[in-house]
Amino acid sequence: MNTTPHDSGTPIPAPPVAPPHPGPAGVQPLLQATNLVKTYPGAHALRGVSIGVSRGQALAIMGPSGSGKTMLLHCLAGLITPDAGTVAFQPGGGPPVQVSTLDRRERARLRRESFGFVFQQGLLMPELTAVENIAVAGMLGGMKRQVAFAAAMDWLHSLGLEAHAGKRIGQLSGGQAQRVAVARSQITSPEITFADEPTGALDSHTSHEVMSILLASTAGAGRALVVVTHDPHVAARAHHRIHVRDGLIDDGKAQGTARVDGTAHVGGAAGVDGVGGAAGVEGAA
Numbered sequence: 282m283n284t285t286p287h288d289s290g291t292p293i294p295a296p297p298v299a300p301p302h303p304g305p306a307g308v309q310p311l312l313q314a315t316n317l318v319k320t321y322p323g324a325h326a327l328r329g330v331s332i333g334v335s336r337g338q339a340l341a342i343m344g345p346s347g348s349g350k351t352m353l354l355h356c357l358a359g360l361i362t363p364d365a366g367t368v369a370f371q372p373g374g375g376p377p378v379q380v381s382t383l384d385r386r387e388r389a390r391l392r393r394e395s396f397g398f399v400f401q402q403g404l405l406m407p408e409l410t411a412v413e414n415i416a417v418a419g420m421l422g423g424m425k426r427q428v429a430f431a432a433a434m435d436w437l438h439s440l441g442l443e444a445h446a447g448k449r450i451g452q453l454s455g456g457q458a459q460r461v462a463v464a465r466s467q468i469t470s471p472e473i474t475f476a477d478e479p480t481g482a483l484d485s486h487t488s489h490e491v492m493s494i495l496l497a498s499t500a501g502a503g504r505a506l507v508v509v510t511h512d513p514h515v516a517a518r519a520h521h522r523i524h525v526r527d528g529l530i531d532d533g534k535a536q537g538t539a540r541v542d543g544t545a546h547v548g549g550a551a552g553v554d555g556v557g558g559a560a561g562v563e564g565a566a
């Protein structure tokens with residue numbers, strides 16, 4: 282029997298393997314996850330999710346609390362290794378990378394150099410100033426110190442925050458701090474940015490502004506954004522939306538019921554990029 286590893290040692294039947302989402306004709310998705318499964322004792326966090334994200338696209342992941350949104354984001358970003366399934370990243374000009382088979386060090390390097398992260402809070406270092414927070418991310422991504430600080434100041438300038446460059450994070454408003462977090466995530470121009478509730482702590486006006494900056498520097502610049510959000514206004518601004526429920530992409534056919542077969546995920550001919558009738562995917566193409 283096809284099984285997946287389980288922390289308790291009890292084999293759990295794996296969902297049937299679905300073919301990967303093909304993406305738009307002739308276009309290799311920037312990131313392609315196929316049949317992701319992640320199980321914890323007592324929790325089937327992901328039960329077979331396949332999804333592709335292309336350049337120039339923003340994908341919103343929605344769903345109820347505990348449905349598996351963050352788990353999916355973390356698997357896509359190489360922060361968590363799935364029990365089964367694959368994540369393939371196609372860097373610009375390089376060979377494809379199987380994120381899920383990289384060792385910890387390689388994954389950390391990939392995240393530093395090619396991925397950007399924005400979380401609701403927690404990524405900024407309170408003991409550093411705004412400009413230092415941004416510049417450090419540049420240096421970790423391989424920039425020389427002087428270049429990183431100049432780029433960080435450029436970012437602060439474009440965000441209207443140059444007067445706050447020397448302030449520590451605790452001296453900034455929530456919206457200012459989150460703009461610094463976006464700049465921090467974007468200073469290396471990552472090919473794909475992962476954001477988990479990036480506007481969760483902001484009022485609606487500031488939320489709109491922060492999303493505008495994030496969208497412009499990711500999908501708007503030919504790169505990609507994957508954003509987990511509860512906010513329908515945020516999700517509405519993405520090119521595509523998926524709804525996760527009980528560790529599966531919800532195709533809307535079983536609202537309010539727990540899925541039992543583990544087969545309802547985006548795969549095969551289902552489209553994420555407006556190229557087919559997607560299960561659980563709304564496209565704005």
Ligand SMILES: Nc1ncnc2c1ncn2[C@@H]1O[C@H](COP(=O)(O)OP(=O)(O)OP(=O)(O)O)[C@@H](O)[C@H]1O
Nearest residue numbers: 321324325326344345346347348349350351352353
């Ligand atoms: N480290 C862990 N150990 C055990 N179970 C976990 C762990 N991380 C997540 N889970 C479980 O996996 C499921 C999915 O969690 P996840 O954090 O992805 O939910 P979510 O949709 O992001 O929820 P929320 O909107 O509340 O943040 C939940 O049942 C959760 O309890």
